[in-house]
Amino acid sequence: MKVIDVQDVYLKYRASKQDTIRGISFDVREGEIFGFLGPSGAGKSTMQKILTGTLRDYRGSVRIFDTEMKYRTRDYYEHIGVDFEFPNFYGKFTALENLQYFASLYSGRTVNPLELLEKVGLHLDADKKVSSYSKGMKMRLGFIRALLHNPQLLFLDEPTSGLDPANARILKDMILEQKKLGKTIILTTHNMHDAEELCDRVAFIAAGTVKAVDSPHALRKSNADTQVEYSYLADGKEQLNVCRLSKLACAADFQSALKEGTLTSIHSKEQTLEDVFISLTGRGLQ
Ligand SMILES: Nc1ncnc2c1ncn2[C@@H]1O[C@H](COP(=O)(O)OP(=O)(O)O)[C@@H](O)[C@H]1O
Ligand SMILES: [Mg+2]
Numbered sequence: 001m002k003v004i005d006v007q008d009v010y011l012k013y014r015a016s017k018q019d020t021i022r023g024i025s026f027d028v029r030e031g032e033i034f035g036f037l038g039p040s041g042a043g044k045s046t047m048q049k050i051l052t053g054t055l056r057d058y059r060g061s062v063r064i065f066d067t068e069m070k071y072r073t074r075d076y077y078e079h080i081g082v083d084f085e086f087p088n089f090y091g092k093f094t095a096l097e098n099l100q101y102f103a104s105l106y107s108g109r110t111v112n113p114l115e116l117l118e119k120v121g122l123h124l125d126a127d128k129k130v131s132s133y134s135k136g137m138k139m140r141l142g143f144i145r146a147l148l149h150n151p152q153l154l155f156l157d158e159p160t161s162g163l164d165p166a167n168a169r170i171l172k173d174m175i176l177e178q179k180k181l182g183k184t185i186i187l188t189t190h191n192m193h194d195a196e197e198l199c200d201r202v203a204f205i206a207a208g209t210v211k212a213v214d215s216p217h218a219l220r221k222s223n224a225d226t227q228v229e230y231s232y233l234a235d236g237k238e239q240l241n242v243c244r245l246s247k248l249a250c251a252a253d254f255q256s257a258l259k260e261g262t263l264t265s266i267h268s269k270e271q272t273l274e275d276v277f278i279s280l281t282g283r284g285l286q
Helices: 044-051 095-104 113-119 135-145 165-180 192-198 216-221 245-250 252-260 273-281
Strands: 002-011 021-029 033-037 059-064 080-083 153-157 184-189 201-206 209-214 227-234 237-244 263-269
Touching: 002 044, 002 184, 021 044, 021 184, 021 209, 033 044, 033 192, 044 059, 044 153, 044 184, 080 135, 095 113, 095 135, 113 135, 135 165, 165 184, 165 192, 184 192, 192 273, 201 216, 201 273, 209 216, 209 273, 216 273, 227 245, 227 252, 237 245, 237 252, 245 252, 252 263
Parallel strands: 033 184, 033 201, 080 153, 153 184
Antiparallel strands: 002 021, 002 059, 201 209, 227 237, 227 263
């Protein structure tokens, strides 16, 4: 079942002359983790703001739970969780008070905030004012705020960006745990490793357009040009050579080293997700 169906969407900010989102189409199926991978300025946060109903001046069609986003009602927010790129909190209140306040805005059952704080290692800081929190602590707090009402659809804007590896690991595990619970998750990232590890499907986004959508594995295999690096002993010296996997059968030195048993190493160097991104968009992820 499609949870999100986006067809040919354009968006122009009032302050800018040109469209920032330029004809984007994709769909998201129930229970999948769908990622937007692209460099800074590509339009990831803008697209997320259209999906979460913050930007309603788009052209084209954005249907979520079978309702066009232009006509959504406030009820929508009972069903979605949003982790903003730069989360806002009440600085004079403690983390726990903030979570309790945000939980009170929902009509349904909410999760115990202390349990969530503990999961992301913030339980000992629960009674500290958020103004004293570091950026990484605010990011973890923003993430768990999105989970307070146990929503079926989650939007995560660069959830691990700027976190140390240990905390990024905790959040990634929690994202995968949400998927296991059957949640549908849309996340943005400029990190190919996160996209590869977390996402069932990834959309490559650059300059406000989507250049490809597929599983990370399929994207890496597309326009495949896998290189093989091998070494062998010849006249007592080690020789190193590189060859395309598809041409390995014609590499005379490789074939004779193979027959003579003089190969000392061989490994294939598959394209990374960023290699494919560069070949499709003409630019990198940084
Ligand atoms: N409120 C705004 N008004 C005008 N331009 C904006 C606004 N917000 C973002 N932009 C521009 O839109 C483009 C896409 O931004 P954004 O969606 O934040 O990209 P990303 O999240 O991929 O880094 C950038 O060029 C950015 O400067
Ligand atoms: Mg962004």
